[in-house]
Amino acid sequence: MSLVIKDQRIAQIISNMSLEQKIGQLIIGQAEGQEMTPSFEDFIRKYQLGGYRIKGSNIKSKEQVRSFTEQIQSVYKSIGHEIALLGSDQEGGSLSVFGDTVTEFPGNMALGATHSVDLAFEQGQATGNELSKLGINFVFAPVADININELNPIIGVRSFGDKPWKVTDLCESFIKGLNSGGIASCLKHYPGHGNTVSDSHVEIPYNESDLLNLKSGELIPFEILSKQQVDSIMVSHIIFPKIDMEPASVSKTFINDILRTEMSYEGVIMTDDIEMTPMLKTYGIEKTARMFIEAGGDLLLINKSKTNQILAIESLLTAVEEGYISETKINEAVERILNLKMKTKQYRINRRINDKKSREISYDISKKAITLVQDPLNLLPIGRDRRILLIQPEQYNISEADTSGGKAIKLFEHLQHFNSNITLKTVDFNQGNINELEINKNDYDLIIQATINSTINSAQHEFSKWLSSLNIPLISIALRNPYDIKTYSEQNTIICTYYTNDLTMEALAKLLIGEMEFRGELPVDISYRKC
Structure with missing residues (x-):
């Protein structure tokens, strides 16, 4: 499914980077304000993060967002980076950070009710078209969670449904649409957030499933689509006590043993936001960052505090200098991240515009859902x-x-x-x-x-x-x-x-x-x- 890029320049780029620059690439931070400021520019230049998330407070209008993302990319180019990852939580439906700045779609469960992979593709493509025009090259979607528990407070209609194979088909089509529309995707929340009764923003959720049950249900979309080498996969902060007593986001079992080794996934693995209060209180930024990279992960999502972004960088620097994490492991993560960046450039070059207007697609989904x-x-x-x-x-x-x-x-x-x-x-x-x-x-x-x-x-x-x-x-x-x-x-x-x-x-x-x-x-x- 996914575009495969093996740019020969990546090895040379990495060899020319300092350890500090490499570690900066392992983080997506939160963009500041609605236009470039001296303090934000200074931070970009000093720490050279892999990219930034664009959220609601960064968004005023199409023209403003386009200008802001161009300003961010301009700063990156001026310090020798070809491109920054500029990502967003634009799932559609109940999580749509761009509001009425772009077309508002009825969301994943509505698509599930249509049972139409064609409409899933069309929505993905329209989303990609609209966001890429604004300078967004990476979207944290689609949600591949199987919504098993009706009391789930965080997934619900963000899921396509409770049938693993149907969810897989719709995710696959949605991803193809996003890529065709000009942006990279992120499958989430591995290994599944649909069978929990708590919100990971509030407390660390537990899922009592064993590995056999996971593989026969919640893991199916991730297993199938990881083998197709989707652009990236987001790991959740859920504990599966029958498998590992650490949250999946810092678990070698889930990241290295299952996702990397059993599922043969070679793409970017990223965390859900590690500044969620339960993770901060239980593990802290420094420990979470080290455990995630040690487990085989690549990209840390740190969405609130510059202080915590700096703490993560310093923690990883110390871990490498003291021998807890090898620089080879850092290089492998940076290679995957740079490869994703190259893919975002190619998606934009190859993007196709749907003949149907986005509003027409949205209405068509609503009528059929x-x-x-x-x-x-x-x-x-x-x-x-x-x-x-x-x-x-x-x-x-x-x-x-x-x-x-x-x-x-x-x-x-x-x-x-x-x-x-x-x-x-x-x-x-x-x-x-x-x-x-x-x-x-x-x-x-x-x-x-x-x-x-x-x-x-x-x-x-x-x-x-x-x-x-x-x-x-x-x-x-x-x-x-x-x-x-x-x-x-x-x-x-x-x-x-x-x-x-x-x-x-x-x-x-x-x-x-x-x-x-x-x-x-x-x-x-x-x-x-x-x-």
Whole structure:
């Protein structure tokens, strides 16, 4: 699958680098501000990191991002580097750091509901096209996690689903699309973050699977795609106690023995952010950096503090000077990183522009993803004259890997085009003000209730029960995790949308009114009676 680059200049480049310069290449830091400043330029020149992450606070407009990335690359060229890795967490859906600066796609689980590898390719290619125009050459996507645990607080709709082979196919097509669109990919979160009940930003998660179970499920996408030599693979901070008592991100078993040796992976292995609080408290920057490189890893993601980036560099310098890590191992990691950089240049040169507009692709995914789980009382289509109450939640960032907080859910605006008798009530379930909501049964013929992850939000769960007790016909819509359907009454009409972006809400409105037919299928198994 992946482009193979064996640039003869790489060995010469490495031979001309000091040990300090080599170790700098092993880190991706966090870009500062929205334009080049003297202090940021001084830091780049002094430490010569492998590259930088571009996140939401770095983004104001397309023109600004393009200018900023050009400024960063200009500084790198002035100190003898051909290119810097400029990466971003632009997965699509709930983790989309570029917001409306680029096309907003409905996310991985929506793609899973379409079961379409063609749409996965198209979204990947469109994402690559748009980001490469802004100077981004590396995206931390796709997510290859098999979302097995419905209470998982960090993956959920970021996953393509719970079928390993389906997830593999969609990841493969998405990666091909990214590369065709002009950027490198990163498969994550090896060896799998889909069967945990804790968030690695908050505490170190545990997965009780043994290696046999992992190989028959969560490892399948990584095993297949690593053998195709995908551009890079991100390792998670998860402990698998039946295999190794260290987190996978610092485990020789997972990095060297399984990924490098058994799976024959030759590409770049990178960490998830090692400044996540649990890793900082338990291992610290210096120890994490040493253990990761010793285990056979290449690229450290250090996304917050320049101080911690410097600590990692100093720790690795000391480890080499004192003989704990060989300079040969450093050279091997740098070779893989420089090879990835060369690939990003070639992807940009070879990139192809999709004939379909990105917005058209996004809408096509939404139309084909939205899933009608059941309609036992035949409430659909909703009609143009019914008195309807629409109840929806305020959007919050559910985790640190979420960018949807504060965004408006525009289902009401789209439904108003078809029905002027609709009333909107938005509820902030995090503030517990549901008791203030008064509903007169005689005022409405139908209630449309939308939820966001009600399986892990007790206030929404209890509210769903109360709505069902009113004996008003009820349509329940899971706007994010489809597992919400387990909190609904069996008499409800149930729909899953997988995300809340504007194009998805536009498609949902047309589906509710009967202008289009539902085509999506649940990408995860949920024990619930279906229509």
